[in-house]
Amino acid sequence: MSKVKLIQGNVACALGALAAGADFYAGYPITPSTEIAEFMASRLPKIGGHFIQMEDEIASMGAIIGASAVGHKAFTATSGPGFSLMQELLGYAVITELPLVVVDVMRAGPSTGLPTLPSQSDVQQARWGTHGDHAIIAISPASVTETYFETIRAFNLAEKYRTPVVLLIDEKIGHLRERFDVPDDFVPKIINRKTVVDKKAQYVPYENTADLVPPFVPLGQGVHWHITGLTHDEKGFYSSNPQVVDKSIRRLSAKIEDNKKDICKLETVFTEDADILLVAYGSVSRTAQEALNQLRAEGIKVGLVRLITLWPFADEEIAKLLAGKKAVMVPEMNLGQIFKEVDRVARGVKVFAQSRVDGDLITPAEIVAKVKEVL
Amino acid sequence: MEAVYEKYFRDNIPHIWCAGCGNGIVMGAFARAMEKLGWDQDDTVVLSGIGCSSRITGYLDFSTMHTAHGRALAVATGVKMAEPRLKVVVFMGDGDAAAIGGNHFIHACRRNLDITAVVINNYIYGMTGGQFSPLTPFGKKATTAPYGSIDRSFDMVELAKGAGASYVARGDVFHVKQLVDLLAEAGEHKGFSLVEVISACPVSYGRNNKMAEPIDLLMQIKKDTVNIKAAQNMSEEDLAGKIVVGRHYQADLPEYSEVYADMVAGLQKGGEGR
Numbered sequence A: 001m002s003k004v005k006l007i008q009g010n011v012a013c014a015l016g017a018l019a020a021g022a023d024f025y026a027g028y029p030i031t032p033s034t035e036i037a038e039f040m041a042s043r044l045p046k047i048g049g050h051f052i053q054m055e056d057e058i059a060s061m062g063a064i065i066g067a068s069a070v071g072h073k074a075f076t077a078t079s080g081p082g083f084s085l086m087q088e089l090l091g092y093a094v095i096t097e098l099p100l101v102v103v104d105v106m107r108a109g110p111s112t113g114l115p116t117l118p119s120q121s122d123v124q125q126a127r128w129g130t131h132g133d134h135a136i137i138a139i140s141p142a143s144v145t146e147t148y149f150e151t152i153r154a155f156n157l158a159e160k161y162r163t164p165v166v167l168l169i170d171e172k173i174g175h176l177r178e179r180f181d182v183p184d185d186f187v188p189k190i191i192n193r194k195t196v197v198d199k200k201a202q203y204v205p206y207e208n209t210a211d212l213v214p215p216f217v218p219l220g221q222g223v224h225w226h227i228t229g230l231t232h233d234e235k236g237f238y239s240s241n242p243q244v245v246d247k248s249i250r251r252l253s254a255k256i257e258d259n260k261k262d263i264c265k266l267e268t269v270f271t272e273d274a275d276i277l278l279v280a281y282g283s284v285s286r287t288a289q290e291a292l293n294q295l296r297a298e299g300i301k302v303g304l305v306r307l308i309t310l311w312p313f314a315d316e317e318i319a320k321l322l323a324g325k326k327a328v329m330v331p332e333m334n335l336g337q338i339f340k341e342v343d344r345v346a347r348g349v350k351v352f353a354q355s356r357v358d359g360d361l362i363t364p365a366e367i368v369a370k371v372k373e374v375l
Numbered sequence B: 001m002e003a004v005y006e007k008y009f010r011d012n013i014p015h016i017w018c019a020g021c022g023n024g025i026v027m028g029a030f031a032r033a034m035e036k037l038g039w040d041q042d043d044t045v046v047l048s049g050i051g052c053s054s055r056i057t058g059y060l061d062f063s064t065m066h067t068a069h070g071r072a073l074a075v076a077t078g079v080k081m082a083e084p085r086l087k088v089v090v091f092m093g094d095g096d097a098a099a100i101g102g103n104h105f106i107h108a109c110r111r112n113l114d115i116t117a118v119v120i121n122n123y124i125y126g127m128t129g130g131q132f133s134p135l136t137p138f139g140k141k142a143t144t145a146p147y148g149s150i151d152r153s154f155d156m157v158e159l160a161k162g163a164g165a166s167y168v169a170r171g172d173v174f175h176v177k178q179l180v181d182l183l184a185e186a187g188e189h190k191g192f193s194l195v196e197v198i199s200a201c202p203v204s205y206g207r208n209n210k211m212a213e214p215i216d217l218l219m220q221i222k223k224d225t226v227n228i229k230a231a232q233n234m235s236e237e238d239l240a241g242k243i244v245v246g247r248h249y250q251a252d253l254p255e256y257s258e259v260y261a262d263m264v265a266g267l268q269k270g271g272e273g274r
């Protein structure tokens, strides 16, 4: 790279989406995500893509679902209140297996809450916000550069697994301006949804293929298939046959849960010799890294597990990292939404939550103090 | 006629609709309108919301999408924006379009994307068993209006006109030939078109309102409707309580995906757009 570029997390997300091949954006303005819409409004028409501002977030989800159904890579960006409105149609995208990306730049709730301040309180909304049994992929980046790469990965995973993917960016990262370390000539690896070779041959839109992900043919390309949010058979038509329903609902979860090796991503820092582990994600993981540096300097053996993929939760991998540790601490800007997951897989290791829900960041000093208290 | 049905219907009929339901009449009229228009089924996407009427997409031999309650127009907007080459038709029930989907409806009218919207108005929530909708006439009974509805109802034609739709018509399931013509005309029209179809639900509406026999509702529709041409020479008194059917409005207005394409073309020539 020639010059040092300083850009904002939200802009890195928009650039990542474009690099991934997104050519359709529909959205409704909401702080702290609006810069993504503004960037797409300016850029997409110039490259022949489509930008549309819809009447609300429900409509925005509807529009990207429609665009995805006709074969486009589509996404929207919002924050907590808008994400709540999107939940019904998020489930529609899950059961109809339409790839798309929903960016939630998290602010503190409930309700209008703290519109301009950071939070990580939509983590469980991303997991269980839509009704019904389902699996979901959610990713939470911790820097501007990582936001770019993880946005590309979000699109790739959406396409690969024919599923919606949620990108959970906390306001701090969304609005952070920092060095953007992506070489000008960087060419990302792009995944496009799998299709069929012969479109005229009998197409089975929800075929039980060995990889659990059926091939896709866009609507309006000569194959008259049917998409419905009702439970459906392999041909896509409504079925209430218990065997058919059971098989399809289990497959929807399995195609994600059985591929954790591919989907889950985390980083570890000094975990091997550590007595105490920090588990963190998003902007808080940077604070945790800083606390770790200070504690290590004092000779206290602390390690860090930095989660990048939040859902599906990397149960086994995390359980292994935790095994034999004296204690684990989960600092996060909510009342313990990932803490409860870590505690669930800790198998007897003591896990402590460190919560902050006042719109302020958790400081390294707070983590240092808490570690010392726990030890 | 058989050949028309064979061409446009999937082979999964019988359908779920009750005997005497107007939905089948609308579906038949749509097939005949398609035959008139000669659209390529491969280039046509048909969408619907949720309700008895919205099950129509399961039976039509096109690329079809049965969406969520009230959201069909939002999804259709994405389809048409992303692939303007496609013909897009959307079927909705009265609750679907005017209650839960009311916001999407007025904004779809306003944008004027080239979408043909068909609202099958049976005055009731059919699928959930007969609750009143925003189109249930004042005083009519429903399971959630056991003493008669005290809600004022929308006039879909006026709503669509006010919101900016560029083609607005109303047909009914008694005058089927007219309905076929209106559906074809709406399809032909460039821009957002609405065809409201006054329909019959003997089971959830008729039974609550002393018109349980399918023929009762059809006769009532025959009696209540007056063609827009005849209506022009009628006094306001004569028109009271009448349902005016026919083409109500048509205007040549800029179509949204074309306006967008113009902006894109301008930008790609190096301009700054409009």
Ligand SMILES: Cc1ncc(C[n+]2csc(CCOP(=O)(O)OP(=O)(O)O)c2C)c(N)n1
Pocket (backbone or CB within 6 Å): B050, B051, B052, B053, B054, B069, B092, B093, B094, B095, B096, B097, B120, B122, B124, B125, B126, B127, B128, B133
């Ligand atoms: C979000 C949501 N709310 C409520 C329902 C339940 N529901 C299904 S169909 C329907 C109303 C159907 O009435 P209408 O749109 O008039 O269509 P009809 O069945 O009469 O053709 C309702 C309320 C639903 N499916 N989704």
Ligand code: SF4
Pocket (backbone or CB within 6 Å): B016, B017, B018, B020, B021, B022, B023, B052, B053, B122, B126, B127, B200, B201, B202, B203, B204, B205
């Ligand atoms: S309940 Fe009414 S609208 Fe639904 S299928 Fe029966 S007659 Fe038709």
